[in-house]
Amino acid sequence: MESNSGANDRIARIARHFLPQAEGDVCLRRSHCRAKGGAPGFKVAILGAAGGIGQPLAMLMKMNPLVSVLHLYDVVNTPGVTADISHMDTGAVVRGFLGQQQLADALTGVDLVIIPAGVPRKPGMTRDDLFNINAGIVKTLCEAIAKCCPKAIVNLISNPVNSTVPIAAEVFKRAGTYDPKRLLGVTMLDVVRANTFVAEVLGVDPRDVDVPVVGGHAGITILPLLSQVKPPFSFTPKEIEYLSDRIQNGGTEVVEAKAGAGSATLSMAYAAVKFADACLRALRGDAGIIECAYVASQVTELPFFASKARLGRGGVEEILPLGPLNDYEREGLEKAKKELAASIEKGISFIRK
Numbered sequence: 001m002e003s004n005s006g007a008n009d010r011i012a013r014i015a016r017h018f019l020p021q022a023e024g025d026v027c028l029r030r031s032h033c034r035a036k037g038g039a040p041g042f043k044v045a046i047l048g049a050a051g052g053i054g055q056p057l058a059m060l061m062k063m064n065p066l067v068s069v070l071h072l073y074d075v076v077n078t079p080g081v082t083a084d085i086s087h088m089d090t091g092a093v094v095r096g097f098l099g100q101q102q103l104a105d106a107l108t109g110v111d112l113v114i115i116p117a118g119v120p121r122k123p124g125m126t127r128d129d130l131f132n133i134n135a136g137i138v139k140t141l142c143e144a145i146a147k148c149c150p151k152a153i154v155n156l157i158s159n160p161v162n163s164t165v166p167i168a169a170e171v172f173k174r175a176g177t178y179d180p181k182r183l184l185g186v187t188m189l190d191v192v193r194a195n196t197f198v199a200e201v202l203g204v205d206p207r208d209v210d211v212p213v214v215g216g217h218a219g220i221t222i223l224p225l226l227s228q229v230k231p232p233f234s235f236t237p238k239e240i241e242y243l244s245d246r247i248q249n250g251g252t253e254v255v256e257a258k259a260g261a262g263s264a265t266l267s268m269a270y271a272a273v274k275f276a277d278a279c280l281r282a283l284r285g286d287a288g289i290i291e292c293a294y295v296a297s298q299v300t301e302l303p304f305f306a307s308k309a310r311l312g313r314g315g316v317e318e319i320l321p322l323g324p325l326n327d328y329e330r331e332g333l334e335k336a337k338k339e340l341a342a343s344i345e346k347g348i349s350f351i352r353k
């Protein structure tokens with residue numbers, strides 16, 4: 001059996017290969033290689049990279065040809081995840097960062113930061129029940145972003161998104177770096193679910209379906225606009241009830257099925273990569289990129305709201321109007337706004353208090 005000191009040596013050896021403070025050792029090995037690194041592309045950091053979402057998200061981002069450098073940060077387990085993912089024969093160079101003392105290195109020079117750090121729900125919990133733990137995590141991470149990569153686009157996944165995005169905004173305001181165009185709460189999973197469930201009802205390919213989902217990312221704040229589905233289709237009242245309920249409670253469906261082992265991770269990683277890829281294509285200068293996201297907004301009287309946004313080099317370049325709503329959706333919007341207002345206020349006062 002390996003002794004404690006043997007195990008420690010082995011961990012130190014592994015860490016030296018993958019962590020930046022061991023650059024000397026890594027250089028020795030790399031001096032034998034011809035790789036120069038620095039392929040064209042964007043530098044992306046994932047904060048919470050060793051988690052249930054973080055790992056598949058890291059794997060999928062390593063496969064994205066727009067990414068040249070991928071930084072994986074977590075408070076645990078990044079050496080192993082980094083070693084594993086770095087063996088994939090795709091272009092992005094992967095570097096691991098472990099613990100708060102390496103957070104600044106993880107963020108320096110980064111174009112896009114994706115944040116799935118924080119605790120997930122267990123059955124019986126609401127997303128708001130995660131506030132007490134995740135609010136502090138998001139605050140700490142955003143303080144470091146403000147210092148180390150204030151111009152980066154931020155994709156915030158940690159729940160409750162309805163409150164964590166206002167928290168991030170307040171942290172950036174305090175630091176004097178707030179640019180509302182660069183802070184985006186990720187609600188893509190709601191769109192992904194809506195497309196899937198609607199396609200099932202219609203009997204079509206989900207890739208051909210586009211459902212705008214507006215409002216926020218929790219229960220009744222998730223408002224699918226089924227009247228605006230593409231391709232156009234008119235649903236029966238029964239179908240509308242079924243679809244609205246399934247889309248609003250998609251997260252809970254997964255939490256209950258996982259029975260205490262967490263919440264959506266694989267579909268979320270897929271959705272996060274779909275969204276991050278849209279942000280990177282927009283950063284590259286591609287035109288006509290429109291996605292739903294929870295952002296600073298004037299679409300309603302609330303300071304934050306999820307709706308379709310046109311993305312560009314600077315982040316959110318235009319927020320599209322909600323478009324015509326039917327009576328059912330108007331009623332849903334009023335209910336959503338009430339809950340959203342409270343969640344936004346809770347986030348803001350967490351920082352201002």
Ligand SMILES: NC(=O)C1=CN([C@@H]2O[C@H](COP(=O)(O)OP(=O)(O)OC[C@H]3O[C@@H](n4cnc5c(N)ncnc54)[C@H](O)[C@@H]3O)[C@@H](O)[C@H]2O)C=CC1
Nearest residue numbers: 048050051052053075116117118119120157158159189268
């Ligand atoms: N926006 C959305 O649509 C969705 C959001 N989520 C949320 O994403 C979050 C993460 O979910 P999972 O990956 O399933 O959780 P997880 O517990 O599997 O992973 C979270 C990771 O965050 C890390 N972490 C904790 N504190 C940290 C810190 N201070 N700095 C860096 N990393 C830290 C943990 O070590 C862990 O590896 C949860 O809050 C969950 O509710 C989940 C699904 C969908």
Ligand SMILES: O=C([O-])CC(=O)C(=O)O
Nearest residue numbers: 121189250251252263264
């Ligand atoms: O439901 C949860 O707690 C995780 C989440 O946000 C989702 O799956 O939409």
